[in-house]
Amino acid sequence: MAEEKLFIPLVLGTNRKERSSEAVARWVFTQMQGREEIESAFFDVRDFALPQDHYGTEIGHLFPEWKAAMTRADGLVIVSPEYNHGYPGILKSVLDLLLKEYIHKAVSFVGVSAGPWGGTRVIEAMLPMARELGLAVTFSDLNFPSASSKFDVDGNLLDTAYEKRAKGFLDELVWMATTLRWGREYVPSRFHQK
Ligand SMILES: Cc1cc2nc3c(=O)[nH]c(=O)nc-3n(C[C@H](O)[C@H](O)[C@H](O)COP(=O)(O)O)c2cc1C
Numbered sequence: 001m002a003e004e005k006l007f008i009p010l011v012l013g014t015n016r017k018e019r020s021s022e023a024v025a026r027w028v029f030t031q032m033q034g035r036e037e038i039e040s041a042f043f044d045v046r047d048f049a050l051p052q053d054h055y056g057t058e059i060g061h062l063f064p065e066w067k068a069a070m071t072r073a074d075g076l077v078i079v080s081p082e083y084n085h086g087y088p089g090i091l092k093s094v095l096d097l098l099l100k101e102y103i104h105k106a107v108s109f110v111g112v113s114a115g116p117w118g119g120t121r122v123i124e125a126m127l128p129m130a131r132e133l134g135l136a137v138t139f140s141d142l143n144f145p146s147a148s149s150k151f152d153v154d155g156n157l158l159d160t161a162y163e164k165r166a167k168g169f170l171d172e173l174v175w176m177a178t179t180l181r182w183g184r185e186y187v188p189s190r191f192h193q194k
Pocket of ligand 1: 022
C-alpha cells in the first residue's frame with residue numbers, strides 16, 4: 001500500500017439542468033472520501049467557462065485548478081450520463097484540455113441513464129477516448145439505471161446494494177492507481193512528466 005494517499009479527482013460530466021448525474025456523482029464522491037487510501041476533489045463541467053473560439057491543450061492553462069489536479073493525480077473517476085448512447089460534448093471538451101497529465105493513470109467510469117442499462121453503452125463509448133488520453137481503465141464500473149428514481153429529494157441513495165458495489169469499484173481503482181503510481185515512479189517511460 002502506498003504511504004501517501006492516492007489523489008483521485010472525480011469529474012461530473014454533464015451541465016444539464018436537473019441532471020440526475022449530480023446526485024450520483026455526489027454519492028460516489030462521498031464514498032471516495034470515506035476511503036482512507038483516497039484523497040479526492042470534485043470537478044463539475046459546469047464550472048469550466050470554455051471559450052467558443054478555441055479548443056484543446058492550447059487552452060489547458062486557462063483552467064489551472066484542473067491542470068494542477070490532473071498533474072498530481074493518480075487516477076480519475078468520470079461520472080457520465082448516457083446521451084444517445086454517447087457522452088456529453090462538454091465532458092469531451094473538458095478532458096481534451098489536457099493530455100500528458102493523464103498518461104499511465106487509472107480511470108474508472110460511472111454510467112448514469114434513464115434506461116435500464118445504467119450507462120453501459122456510454123462507458124463502452126468512452127473506452128477508446130480514454131485509451132488515447134493515456135488513461136488505464138479499470139474493469140469495475142458503477143451503473144445507475146433509472147437514475148431519477150434512485151435518490152430521494154435530499155440526494156440520499158435509496159438502494160443500499162450500491163454500498164457493496166462501490167466498495168468493489170473503489171477497491172479495483174485503488175489497486176490500479178497504486179500499481180500505476182509505482183510504475184510511474186520506478187519504471188522509466190518517455191511519457192512521464194518530470
Ligand atoms: C440528449 C439526451 C440523450 C439521452 N439519451 C439517452 C440514452 O441514449 N439512453 C438512456 O438510457 N437515457 C438517455 N437519456 C436520459 C439520461 O440518461 C437521463 O437523463 C439520466 O438521468 C442521466 O442524465 P442526466 O444526468 O442529464 O439526468 C438522454 C438524455 C438526454 C438529455
